[in-house]
Amino acid sequence: MATKLISALFMLFFSLLANAEYQPSYSFERYIKTITVHADGTNEVLDEALDKVETEKGIKSASQADLSYIKGMQKIQIVEAYTIKPDGRKVKVTKENIRERDDPTSNGADIFSDTKHKIILYPEVSVGSKLYSKVKTTNFKSLFKNHFI
Numbered sequence: 461m462a463t464k465l466i467s468a469l470f471m472l473f474f475s476l477l478a479n480a481e482y483q484p485s486y487s488f489e490r491y492i493k494t495i496t497v498h499a500d501g502t503n504e505v506l507d508e509a510l511d512k513v514e515t516e517k518g519i520k521s522a523s524q525a526d527l528s529y530i531k532g533m534q535k536i537q538i539v540e541a542y543t544i545k546p547d548g549r550k551v552k553v554t555k556e557n558i559r560e561r562d563d564p565t566s567n568g569a570d571i572f573s574d575t576k577h578k579i580i581l582y583p584e585v586s587v588g589s590k591l592y593s594k595v596k597t598t599n600f601k602s603l604f605k606n607h608f609i
Contacts, residue, residue: 485518486511489590501602501609506539511591523585525593527578528563533601539594541580546588557581 490510497503513522529536541553563575582591603609 486522505597525580541593544590
């Protein structure tokens with residue numbers, strides 16, 4: 461009888477621990493995507509995002525933004541990016557905080573990839589910071605002539 465009581469208390473204790481409230485590492489406060497399509501199938505995409513860092517884990521996962529594009533078909537421009545500190549102060553992303561690199565799948569492989577990555581490194585990110593970006597992607601060559609995909 462005592463063993464059953466101890467087992468029941470043990471399970472009750474650990475079930476209460478497992479019922480902890482979920483908190484995301486970061487959250488999306490705003491995301492606006494505007495697409496302008498031309499008759500020849502080419503287009504421009506303007507992405508505007510505002511994310512909020514909620515936890516310490518969120519600092520690591522949200523403080524970098526990886527933007528991929530196909531060099532032979534697209535051009536990517538970071539129009540504006542900055543960190544909004546919890547006190548309201550804005551810290552702009554400088555050119556030194558933007559990296560460009562090849563796609564890692566083509567690194568040492570027998571395949572060719574025209575995919576490139578622009579990495580935004582947000583400065584001074586802490587819990588409660590907001591990360592803003594406005595990125596314009598120009599698709600100057602469509603996959604199928606005169607078609608938007």
